[in-house]
Amino acid sequence: MAGGNAIKLYDFPSSPNCQRVKVVLAEKNLPYDIVPVDLKQKEQKKPDFLKLNPYGKVPVVIDGATVLYESLIINEYLDEKYPDPPLMPKDHGKRAKARILIDYGMNHLDTPYQTIRKEMMKEEKERDQAAIDKAKQELENLLQRFERELGDQPYLAGDFSLVDAALIPRFTRLEGMGVLPDPALPRVGAWIKRMKERPSVRAIL
Numbered sequence: 617m618a619g620g621n622a623i624k625l626y627d628f629p630s631s632p633n634c635q636r637v638k639v640v641l642a643e644k645n646l647p648y649d650i651v652p653v654d655l656k657q658k659e660q661k662k663p664d665f666l667k668l669n670p671y672g673k674v675p676v677v678i679d680g681a682t683v684l685y686e687s688l689i690i691n692e693y694l695d696e697k698y699p700d701p702p703l704m705p706k707d708h709g710k711r712a713k714a715r716i717l718i719d720y721g722m723n724h725l726d727t728p729y730q731t732i733r734k735e736m737m738k739e740e741k742e743r744d745q746a747a748i749d750k751a752k753q754e755l756e757n758l759l760q761r762f763e764r765e766l767g768d769q770p771y772l773a774g775d776f777s778l779v780d781a782a783l784i785p786r787f788t789r790l791e792g793m794g795v796l797p798d799p800a801l802p803r804v805g806a807w808i809k810r811m812k813e814r815p816s817v818r819a820i821l
């Protein structure tokens with residue numbers, strides 16, 4: 617808790633979208649106050665909250681007069697407004713490639729990821745195991761891209777960046793779903809381990 621004119625983060629602790637913002641706030645050492653939003657009580661759909669985010673979702677960040685939503689856009693804002701340390705490559709081409717990787721991790725992985733997530737929310741006996749197995753296989757194939765992108769680099773875009781912050785909440789959930797660790801994805805496994813050693817990531821686990 618920071619008080620005064622600190623950044624405000626409207627947060628639900630287990631939300632992956634909030635977690636990726638918290639990683640960036642911590643990496644930049646930015647003090648912030650948490651405003652809890654109880655998603656189970658549907659507080660995110662109340663008129664006062666909808667004035668901040670018309671989509672009725674967390675996270676919302678308030679920084680002075682600026683009210684923002686959409687976690688990936690919030691992270692870009694934080695990196696531009698508070699550039700120390702910089703969390704995007706300097707080179708324009710590399711920056712664009714970093715964004716492609718974020719888009720890939722968020723959007724191209726989404727269909728099989730959501731299939732497993734929804735099945736896991738059901739009672740075990742209600743689950744469609746064939747759908748889970750098919751989605752796991754699809755994810756294993758899609759995740760090979762990260763194996764290649766990592767190569768010998770410690771992080772997805774070389775140095776630690778917004779790409780790592782954006783995707784780590786999804787990857788820790790892939791562990792929870794039993795998709796990872798995967799012996800076919802050793803570099804991804806080492807990256808997750810490296811990520812979990814960072815205090816910013818430890819704080820969201």
Ligand SMILES: N[C@@H](CCC(=O)N[C@@H](CS)C(=O)NCC(=O)O)C(=O)O
Pocket residue numbers: 628630631632633634655660672673674675685686687688
């Ligand atoms: N694209 C948005 C997604 C935000 C989102 O889906 N937040 C979830 C929590 S992880 C939420 O607030 N869900 C409540 C609801 O949709 O009513 C972002 O990146 O911030």
